[in-house]
Amino acid sequence: MSEDQKPPHIRLAVENDQTELNRRTAEIDLGWPLKTLAANVIRIVRGAGSPAELGRQCAEVVQAYRDYHGALGEWPSSYLISETLSLRHRENHATSDRAWEWEEAMRQMVAGGLQVAASQLLKQNTQQRAGESEMFDGFRVIEKQRSENAAARMQKPKPKPRKPGKRRTKPDDSTDRGS
Secondary structure (H helix, E strand, O other), rough: OOOHOOOOOOOOOOOOHHHHHHHHHHHHHHHHHHHHHHHHHHHHHHHOOOOOHHHHHHHHHHHHHHHHHHHHHHOOOHHHHHHHHOOOOOOOOOHHHHHHHHHHHHHHHHHHHHHHHHHHHHHHHHHHHHHHHHHHHHHHHHHHHHHHHHHHHHHHOOOOOOOOOOOOOOOOOOOOOOO
């Protein structure tokens, strides 16, 4: 049988070459210090956090960058850093359209609030107004749903009052039952 006459077959090859393993390890090793630093900076901006930890966290991020470069011969891409820190790409847990709309509105308010905070730090009034607008767009969705929920509660039929004189009584376990 010639090569042209052989039936096609599927060949599955799984290859985890060392470069790819190094890349994945370097990404993981960079991710946590970067997230920890970012979270602490956000918390410090809002009036909490650990300002005393900031220098150590910065040094850990710089070391993680160096380790990444040492392992791969390149610096982390903008895409990797964005994916590591972005809140926009987080998993959605909504089980209905209404719940999805709520989650998106919450994300919008958080994103707008972060924009406001960053803009206030740098005294960027135009960007601050854009953040406020984004924040309030999300807030309007939340308020709309809350109003709809309140209206739905008001429309539910109230339980019927019991007729006077007819009382439910439970059998008294302490009485003698026909002995």
